[in-house]
Structure formats: C-alpha cells, structure tokens
Amino acid sequence: MPVSQSLEEHLKLDGISISFGPVNVIPSLDLSVRKGEMVAFLGPSGCGKTTTLRMIAGLISPSSGRITVGGRDITRLPIHDRDMGMVFQSYALFPHMDVTRNVQFGLQMRNVSKQDIERRSKEALELVQLGHLAQRKPKELSGGQQQRVALARALVIQPSILLLDEPLSNLDAKLRDEMRLQIRALQQQSGITAVFVTHDQVEALSMCDRVVVMRNGRIEQFGTPTEIYERPATAFVANFVGRTNRLKGKVGSDGQLVAAGQPLRATTKLSPGPVDVLIRPHRIALQPSSGPATTGDGNVVEGKVSSIIFIGDLVQYVVRAGDEEIVVEEATRRERAPLGVGDNVHLRWSADDTLVYPDDGK
Amino acid sequence: MTTEALAPPRKMRSGEVAVLLLLPIALINAIGFILPVLNLARFSFNKVSIGGGIENVFTWENWLGLLADRFYLELIFNSVWISLAITLTTLILSYPIALYLHRSSGPWRTFLTVLVISPLLTSAVVRTYGWIAILIDDGPVVSAIRALGLPAPSLMFNIKGVFIGLTEILMPYMILALMAGFGRLDPRVEEAARTLGATPARTFRKVILPLTLPGIALGCLLCFVLAVSSFITPKLMGGGRVFLLATEIYDQAIVTLNWPLASTLSILVLIVFGAALWAYSAVLRRLD
Numbered sequence: 218m219p220v221s222q223s224l225e226e227h228l229k230l231d232g233i234s235i236s237f238g239p240v241n242v243i244p245s246l247d248l249s250v251r252k253g254e255m256v257a258f259l260g261p262s263g264c265g266k267t268t269t270l271r272m273i274a275g276l277i278s279p280s281s282g283r284i285t286v287g288g289r290d291i292t293r294l295p296i297h298d299r300d301m302g303m304v305f306q307s308y309a310l311f312p313h314m315d316v317t318r319n320v321q322f323g324l325q326m327r328n329v330s331k332q333d334i335e336r337r338s339k340e341a342l343e344l345v346q347l348g349h350l351a352q353r354k355p356k357e358l359s360g361g362q363q364q365r366v367a368l369a370r371a372l373v374i375q376p377s378i379l380l381l382d383e384p385l386s387n388l389d390a391k392l393r394d395e396m397r398l399q400i401r402a403l404q405q406q407s408g409i410t411a412v413f414v415t416h417d418q419v420e421a422l423s424m425c426d427r428v429v430v431m432r433n434g435r436i437e438q439f440g441t442p443t444e445i446y447e448r449p450a451t452a453f454v455a456n457f458v459g460r461t462n463r464l465k466g467k468v469g470s471d472g473q474l475v476a477a478g479q480p481l482r483a484t485t486k487l488s489p490g491p492v493d494v495l496i497r498p499h500r501i502a503l504q505p506s507s508g509p510a511t512t513g514d515g516n517v518v519e520g521k522v523s524s525i526i527f528i529g530d531l532v533q534y535v536v537r538a539g540d541e542e543i544v545v546e547e548a549t550r551r552e553r554a555p556l557g558v559g560d561n562v563h564l565r566w567s568a569d570d571t572l573v574y575p576d577d578g579k
Numbered sequence: 580m581t582t583e584a585l586a587p588p589r590k591m592r593s594g595e596v597a598v599l600l601l602l603p604i605a606l607i608n609a610i611g612f613i614l615p616v617l618n619l620a621r622f623s624f625n626k627v628s629i630g631g632g633i634e635n636v637f638t639w640e641n642w643l644g645l646l647a648d649r650f651y652l653e654l655i656f657n658s659v660w661i662s663l664a665i666t667l668t669t670l671i672l673s674y675p676i677a678l679y680l681h682r683s684s685g686p687w688r689t690f691l692t693v694l695v696i697s698p699l700l701t702s703a704v705v706r707t708y709g710w711i712a713i714l715i716d717d718g719p720v721v722s723a724i725r726a727l728g729l730p731a732p733s734l735m736f737n738i739k740g741v742f743i744g745l746t747e748i749l750m751p752y753m754i755l756a757l758m759a760g761f762g763r764l765d766p767r768v769e770e771a772a773r774t775l776g777a778t779p780a781r782t783f784r785k786v787i788l789p790l791t792l793p794g795i796a797l798g799c800l801l802c803f804v805l806a807v808s809s810f811i812t813p814k815l816m817g818g819g820r821v822f823l824l825a826t827e828i829y830d831q832a833i834v835t836l837n838w839p840l841a842s843t844l845s846i847l848v849l850i851v852f853g854a855a856l857w858a859y860s861a862v863l864r865r866l867d
C-alpha cells in the first residue's frame with residue numbers, strides 16, 4: 218500500500234471547460250486528486266486527455282472554471298511557477314542540448330547547486346537506464362530512448378505534481394513493465410501527485426490508484442481500478458476497459474431481462490426498454506451440455522461451439538447461442554478433455570457478472 | 580555459369596545523375612558569372628589610358644594604390660561597418676515580427692505574410708523616393724519633430740537617411756530568411772522549458788534564441804551582402820555626400836571611366852562577401 222497517500226485533496230479541477238474555435242472540447246470537468254495519488258486518464262484518442270493535462274500545466278487557460286492545488290487557486294499562475302513536471306506526448310526534448318543538459322535544465326532553472334545538479338541528473342539517467350548515452354543529442358536517440366530522457370527530465374526536478382502524457386507508449390513490453398514499476402515506486406516514495414494519461418487499460422488499472430475514464434471531454438467514471446472493472450458505470454466504460462460480450466437485450470414491463478433468446482438474471486435495477494447486456498468472456502464457464510444442467514441463481518445459456526482460438530495461456534471459444542455469438546475465455550488446462558467445434562455446450566455465469574445498461578443507440 | 584548474361588542493364592550511379600542534373604546550371608554559371616568575374620579580375624591588373632581605354636598590361640598599380648590611399652581604406656571600412664550596423668538594426672527590428680509570424684496560423688498568418696512581402700513588389704527606386712519625400716528637411720517627420728519644439732535633425736542626403744532607407748528596404752529579406760531558419764523551433768519545446776521552471780525571458784535565452792540562430796545567421800548574411808552591394812538607395816538618399824563601395828564603383832566605372840580601378844573595387848567587394856560567407860559557415864558549423 219502506498220505509504221504517502223492520504224485522503225487530503227491536492228489537485229482539484231472545478232468546472233473547467235475549453236473550446237477551440239466553435240468546438241467545445243471539454244464542456245465542464247470536475248476532478249479531485251488526493252495528495253500522493255496516481256490517477257490515470259483513460260479514454261479513446263481525441264477525448265481530451267492531453268487538453269486537460271495542458272490546462273493543469275497552465276499551457277492553455279480554461280475558458281471557465283478553477284484549478285486549485287492544495288486549496289490555492291492556480292488558474293492564473295504562470296507556467297514556470299507551478300512546479301509541475303510534464304512528460305509530453307511528443308517528448309519535446311531540447312534539440313540543441315545533449316541528454317545530460319536536457320535533464321539538467323529544470324535543475325538549473327531552480328538554481329540548484331552545481332554538485333547537486335551533477336548528482337541528481339546522473340541518478341535520473343541511471344533510473345531510466347540511459348547513463349551510457351549521456352552525451353548524445355536527442356536526434357541521435359531512438360524514440361524509446363527519447364521518451365526515457367523526457368521522463369528523466371520531468372522526474373529529476375521532483376515536482377509537486379507530475380503530468381505524464383503517454384510516457385511509455387514507445388517502449389517495448391519488457392522495458393515498459395520495468396519503467397512502470399520504477400515510475401510508480403518513485404512516485405510513491407516521494408509522495409508526488411501524478412496524472413498519467415494512457416490508452417492502455419492494463420497500464421491504467423495496474424499502476425494507478427484511481428482511474429478516470431473519459432469520453433468526448435466528459436468523465437464517464439472516476440473510481441478505483443476494481444470499481445471501474447467490476448462495476449462500470451456505463452456501457453462505454455465496460456466496453457473500453459477489459460473485453461466484453463455485448464448482447465442486444467430487452468427488459469419487459471414485468472422487469473424480466475431477455476437476451477440471446479433467453480430470460481436472464483442480473484443484479485442491477487432494471488427499467489423496461491431495450492438494453493445492452495455485457496458479460497466478460499472469462500467470467501463465463503463452459504461445460505459440455507451432457508453435464509448436469511443445474512441453474513442455481515446464475516444464468517445458463519445453451520449454445521454450440523462455432524470456433525476455437527488458441528492463444529497460449531488462454532483459449533477463446535466462440536459460441537453461437539440463439540442469434541448471438543458469445544466469446545468465452547478459459548485458462549488452458551489439461552484435466553478436461555478439450556471441447557471441439559460443433560460441440561453443444563452450456564454457458565454459465567452469475568447474475569453479478571451480468572452488466573445491463575440502457576441501449577445508448579450505438 | 581556466366582553471370583554477365585544475367586546482369587540487369589547497367590544503371591546510372593547517383594553520382595552520374597547528379598552531374599547530369601547540375602550540368603545546365605553549371606554552364607550558365609560559368610558563362611554568366613565565372614567568366615565575367617575572371618575578366619573583372621583581369622581588368623584589375625590592367626592600366627587605364629588617358630582617354631579611358633584599357634591598356635592590356637600587367638600591373639599591381641591599382642591594388643597597391645588602393646591599399647595606400649586613406650580615402651579608399653576609409654571607404655572600405657565605412658562600407659563594412661555601416662552595412663554591419665544596418666544588418667544588426669534590421670535583425671533587431673525583424674526578429675519579433677518573424678517570431679510572431681512563425682507562431683501565428685491560418686488566414687491571419689497569410690495576410691501578415693503578404694503584408695511583409697508586399698514591399699518587394701515595388702522597386703527599391705520607388706521606395707527610396709518615398710523615403711526621400713518622408714525624411715526630407717521640410718517633410719512630415721522633420722516638421723513633426725520641429726512642432727514638438729525639439730531640435731530638428733537633418734535626416735536626408737546624409738548617412739542617417741541611407742541608414743533608415745536601407746534598413747526598411749532590407750527588412751522583408753531578413754524576415755523571410757529568419758522564418759526560413761525557424762524550422763527547429765517547436766512550440767512544444769518552449770512549453771517544456773516553461774514547465775521546467777524557465778521564465779519567459781530565460782526560455783528565450785536558453786531555448787528560443789539558440790534554436791533560431793541558423794535563421795539569424797542566414798538573415799544576417801543575406802542582408803549584409805545586400806547592404807554592401809546596394810547602390811540605388813545610398814546614391815539617391817546620400818545625395819552624393821555618402822561614399823560607399825557600391826557608389827564609388829559606379830562613379831569610377833561610369834563617371835571617371837576608370838574601369839581597372841572599378842574592377843579592383845568590385846573584386847574587393849567579392850572578397851568581403853567571401854569573408855561574410857566564411858563567417859556564416861563557421862557559425863553554422865559551431866551550431867551543429
């Protein structure tokens with residue numbers, strides 16, 4: 218558990234909005250980030266993540282609303298007085314300085330002593346594993362290396378707020394995992410409040426204390442990774458975070474949910490009308506239909522395996538049930554005789570795992 | 580097995596292609612520029628006869644005479660110095676405009692760019708006469724200064740007039756050259772400097788200025804060369820009282836009919852240009 222994280226509110230966005238010309242990119246956004254917390258901004262391309270980050274950093278001013286840090290209004294504070302470290306999506310390294318001087322820039326601006334500048338910049342470069350490239354110019358580095366320089370440059374100043382705009386997007390899987398751990402460890406040790414923009418839901422869920430799911434400049438849901446994953450507030454969130462099966466369904470006037478041609482049970486409160494029914498593929502259990510067909514308090518749907526995709530540690534079964542195709546994921550194991558294409562099966566999942574949302578027409 | 584038979588038809592190497600492509604311009608340059616300059620260089624070692632004809636003999640007279648004459652040494656020194664001062668003034672006045680243009684976008688940028696370029700659509704002669712009308716002793720500027728009760732300076736037919744006129748005439752070139760050299764200036768990089776704690780002034784000194792140096796060097800080279808070789812503006816606005824290299828070459832060639840001396844001065848101007856070019860490439864080499 219993060220030691221330094223408290224319940225104290227640190228960064229607060231209060232109804233901020235912005236338009237570019239006629240386009241209202243962010244209509245009105247409220248957000249409160251606690252001290253020492255790492256919050257992920259997760260959302261599709263163009264939903265306003267970078268724009269929000271830029272407003273926090275002061276690079277653009279919101280058309281309306283307030284931004285406060287520790288209760289102090291910084292909406293009109295000049296950029297250089299905000300003490301925020303930012304990693305730009307495009308890196309934005311200084312092309313005329315070598316790696317070391319890039320990393321030292323922020324320290325020089327803070328009038329840190331010469332010895333400390335040397336030591337801290339060296340440490341920061343070691344942290345991102347770039348000590349051996351200290352003398353290179355940015356244009357002599359690969360994309361991933363540039364990204365790590367940008368990261369070191371933002372981390373070395375130990376800002377009170379760290380703004381990371383997809384800081385790991387250009388790294389290979391292994392390096393990305395290492396960097397995640399290091400950023401997280403550093404952020405927790407020094408109690409920096411961080412906002413982490415990412416497309417990658419695994420990154421958002423695994424690294425961050427809370428996740429903001431954004432869509433079209435609005436917050437769809439703000440919650441812990443577990444809340445986002447287990448209790449997605451909208452169909453959009455459920456679809457965007459993790460894989461889902463999406464069935465067209467209907468709630469009758471008696472409150473009975475019907476989908477895939479069968480009555481289903483769900484724990485959500487339902488109002489009559491067309492609905493989307495979402496079920497995560499790995500929450501469905503698959504059994505040969507010759508087995509016992511106990512209903513319990515969950516859902517059982519009959520179907521026929523129409524294709525099987527082997528992914529290594531997972532097998533995906535595509536099962537035809539009524540006029541819907543349902544994907545089921547299972548961890549591969551050896552004890553059960555593998556199912557084959559054409560087998561009749563029972564799909565089984567609990568009422569809790571049946572996520573139901575009013576049909577949003579998409 | 581014979582491989583020769585299978586080999587594809589010989590392709591031209593890139594070097595050969597380059598030579599072929601460069602040949603026309605090289606020829607034009609040789610005929611239109613190099614030969615005349617060589618001819619000019621030859622004249623500078625010839626002698627002028629009484630009637631203005633050229634005696635085809637070899638002599639160092641022109642060169643030695645030039646270097647021994649105080650008038651010409653001062654002329655060279657003044658020309659270079661004034662051109663440098665004009666270049667610097669042009670740079671200072673043009674830089675903010677170029678930076679603003681570089682940052683603006685859309686129709687506004689197009690409009691402003693057209694505005695900057697439009698003086699180039701009128702000939703320098705017309706613009707020079709315009710300046711004469713404005714700066715002349717009972718013109719609007721001097722009258723305005725006098726109306727304020729200040730001692731009115733004489734702005735026309737002296738070096739001040741030449742300075743003002745040339746600066747304005749060279750500004751469009753400087754702005755265009757600066758903008759061409761501003762390619763490396765990415766607004767994100769400026770923003771990065773600001774988030775790292777740099778004030779606008781320090782961002783300018785540490786980031787914007789170094790990144791725009793190539794443009795500055797290019798603009799200065801261009802304007803310096805244009806200033807040294809400018810003739811019409813110093814001739815008209817100097818009122819015959821301002822002596823610079825270009826005006827002197829004209830006088831020697833057309834008025835005095837001393838072509839060997841005019842040639843010597845012209846070659847001297849070329850040497851000055853060579854020095855400017857060398858300084859420019861030295862700056863660029865240091866930047867890389």
Ligand SMILES: Nc1ncnc2c1ncn2[C@@H]1O[C@H](COP(=O)(O)OP(=O)(O)OP(=O)(O)O)[C@@H](O)[C@H]1O
Pocket residue numbers: 237242260261262263264265266267268269306416
């Ligand atoms: N300066 C600008 N002028 C006009 N429109 C802009 C400007 N900056 C951003 N936008 C628009 O605002 C919207 C949000 O952009 P933003 O860069 O915040 O997206 P994002 O969520 O960061 O996307 P990505 O994940 O692709 O980086 C986009 O539709 C974009 O086209």
Ligand SMILES: [Mg+2]
Pocket residue numbers: 266267268306382
């Ligand atoms: Mg973005």
